[in-house]
Amino acid sequence: MNDGFGPNAWIYLVLLILPISALIGRRVPVLRMVTMLATWGALFVVLAFVVAQRERFDPYLARFTSMLHLSQQEVIGSEVRIRMSADGHFWADATIGGVSRRMLVDSGATITALSSGTAAAAGIRPEKPLFPVLIQTANGQISAQTAAVPELKLGTVVARDLPVVVAPAFGDTDVLGMNFLSKLKSWRVEGQTLVLEPHHPQS
Structure with a gap:
């Protein structure tokens, strides 16, 4: 860093x-x-x-x-390093289906979640599951639909066919959950910097 x-x-x-x-x-x-x-x-x-x-x-x-060098995300070697934002969270600059988004990295979230707006912009069509998917959020329990992101890019990290949940209740917030982090070779927090290391770094 x-x-x-x-x-x-x-x-x-x-x-x-x-x-x-x-x-x-x-x-x-x-x-x-x-x-x-x-x-x-x-x-x-x-x-x-x-x-x-x-x-x-x-x-x-x-x-x-x-x-102005105010961006909180940078690539050093094969690693993506994200500095902690002033709000105490880590926000990643990601691309989903060619659409750029700022996504909250949340290790407390089991699965990656997309807002309805992001899913629509990226051309992702959620499917209504046979059984309702209930997600526990800070605002209570909500019902969500499931989908898969063909490709999500974040610096040197590329995740393909990533399962996600989509719901209007997410508002404008998109979240990278543990199902994304678990695909990495490693991830850790060094001081106020989140370090993501992929198995196969992409240019």
């Missing part, structure tokens, strides 16, 4: 130098300059946090956060 700013450090440097140059050019008193720099710094931190949180739900911000 890279704890520094990485290859995009110049962006942060420019954002810091610009206000300093402007203040020096105006010959602003030292105390006032320090106060203004602190304000600029605080605003930048808040902006970075807001963008990082918004990106979980807005795919159009994914490229922007990647440029």
